[in-house]
Amino acid sequence: WYQRRVREAVVSTQSTGTAGAISKEMIVLDADVLAGFFLFSCTYGLATKIGPIAIQALDKYTANIEATMSEGKQVQMQAYTDAIAEEKAAVASLAASSDIFDIKRELAALEVEAEYRRRIKQVSVEVKKRLDYQVELENTKKAFIRDHIIGWLESEVIASITPEQEEANINQCIASLGMLAQ
Numbered sequence: 001w002y003q004r005r006v007r008e009a010v011v012s013t014q015s016t017g018t019a020g021a022i023s024k025e026m027i028v029l030d031a032d033v034l035a036g037f038f039l040f041s042c043t044y045g046l047a048t049k050i051g052p053i054a055i056q057a058l059d060k061y062t063a064n065i066e067a068t069m070s071e072g073k074q075v076q077m078q079a080y081t082d083a084i085a086e087e088k089a090a091v092a093s094l095a096a097s098s099d100i101f102d103i104k105r106e107l108a109a110l111e112v113e114a115e116y117r118r119r120i121k122q123v124s125v126e127v128k129k130r131l132d133y134q135v136e137l138e139n140t141k142k143a144f145i146r147d148h149i150i151g152w153l154e155s156e157v158i159a160s161i162t163p164e165q166e167e168a169n170i171n172q173c174i175a176s177l178g179m180l181a182q
Contacts, residue, residue, distance in 0.1 A: 006149060013152050062127065069119045076115065080108045 087101045
């Protein structure tokens with residue numbers, strides 16, 4: 001309910017301000033102004049309609065990257081598993097060199113783990129950037145709305161003071177000063 005009232009107040013204030021500016025010829029409606037208005041309207045409409053679609057596409061893209069990285073990890077793990085199996089066969093034939101093959105297996109596992117951690121860190125950094133952007137966007141929107149509402153309230157309060165109220169207020173102040181002087 002409150003948001004609807006705020007939206008109505010904003011639209012009313014904007015239309016009143018625009019009508020006043022046009023009547024005072026602060027805004028001259030020529031081809032450039034109308035083109036700018038239509039350009040802004042189209043841009044806003046596209047942003048509201050295509051924005052969620054773009055967000056979904058970027059989310060799918062991020063999920064695709066993560067799936068690709070996971071798939072790459074599985075392929076590497078399988079490759080290293082196959083390499084380990086080959087090394088085990090070589091160990092059976094060369095019993096004296098068992099320590100060397102254990103070291104190679106551990107190195108292969110360490111390389112896989114290091115690559116996995118690097119990719120996970122890269123994904124988390126990218127996701128954090130995206131989330132920080134969304135938070136910044138929301139904070140900016142809230143600040144803009146808050147500033148607009150404060151400005152509108154100030155102008156409405158100032159506009160609601162009638163000359164009679166102002167004169168009565170001044171007379172009361174003079175009377176109060178007279179009572180304090182005695």
